[in-house]
Amino acid sequence: MTPPPGLFLDGTAAIGGSPVFGPVRFEVPPGQWTCLLGASGVGKSTVLRLFAGLDDGITFGGSFGASDHAPLHGRVALMAQEDLLLPWRDVLGNVTLGAHLRGAAPDMAAARHILARVGLADHAQKKPNALSGGQRQRAALARTLLEDRPVVLLDEPFSALDARTRAQVQELSATLLQGRTVLHVTHDPAEAARLGHHILHMHSGGTEPLPAPATPTPRPFDAPATLELQAALHRRLMAAA
């Protein structure tokens, strides 16, 4: 993996003539986890679609991209709220999908190694329908990791999981995505408090950085400092609404 670049965005976006966000201006530091926190409908997902190159229908005025000004295509992996597992492929087949779609020989050893790290070693031959919600999202995480991209975009990937499973998959993600540039869109202050090295608050007026402690992530969900940060973030969200 090449050294991860940072990300920047400065501009306004509209879909079908109606404004989605902007003017918005922020930077995402390289090699660290940044949470883009905000209420639904402020255009967080549109930001991710721009960075992912899925900009069909988005009119963007301004500039965005990687801090090294090289194209982002081929350097980005995306993990969404839905696991997007293909029901006709087994877990191993889903995890190696990227290589298959590029016509490359999938690295089966790496795939099995990653499946073991997300705790799905015994489920490699199972179809997604035989898995629980948490297992499915861990398979999606394994697929994202096997893509081995320096920039990882997360679009509320944990929001459909129950509290216990969510905490587990969050911890796993924070550990395994260490060292990559992560831009994590979320509406959950608790999640941002646990995972973000940096936290950006996105609202209808723009974005602003919120203070985040320099402690290692994932921060314990029940530590007073985490809970305090969560409450502070929650207050900011409430004040913006």
Added chain:
Amino acid sequence: MSRALRPLGLVALFALLWQGVVSLTGIPGFLLPAPARVAETLWTSRALLAEHAAITAAEVLIGLGLGAFLGWWAAILLAASPFARGILRPMLVFSQAIPVFALAPILTLWLGYGLWSKVAMALLIIFFPVNSAFFDALMRTPPAWLGMARVMGGGFWRVMWQIRVPAALPGFASGLRLAAVYAPIGAIIGEWVGASKGLGYLMLLANGRAKADLMFAALLVLAVLTLLLHAAIDAACDRALRGRT
């Protein structure tokens, strides 16, 4: 067990009603034969019926195979190329405005009185449902899957074969299930227009000679043939798509 018996019970009830109507009204046998008489003919003429049924079954199966094959590839062509969509789609829809029945005489003229004019009829009748169902499904791949494939850097044809086609298989299957019911209609029309073999030919022949019992027996064999074909295709589709939601 009760699921298998229920249709049989319905058939028995229907036969009983039919027998009752014939007995009560005293309608002549050459107009409406009693079910017992049809059953008797079914048994005594079994060799004749089997011979003609085999011909019709061959026409139907070949027509179904070719129609499904062409419908499949045409759908993939349409899904892959906006240019083909622009040209071929209107033509295909327009072709549906022509009743296939009207084409039967010309197909017989072109392809002769043998097997192939009937195969062509069956093919023509099933091409559109298979093509249409599969094409629609190919155009409705969940956008999130396509977005993921784009971020992964997937090539157009690899995404087609590994995501769009497998995702559209349920659509192809529903087209095929329809085709299983339609294909025999095509073959029978073809046989009516000009044939020396097949259940459709036998039905016309029996009708012309006022052998209503043989007519009904042939009709029954055709119905059973169609139901078996549909059941077989249904089971094959379910098997192929097992394990999905």
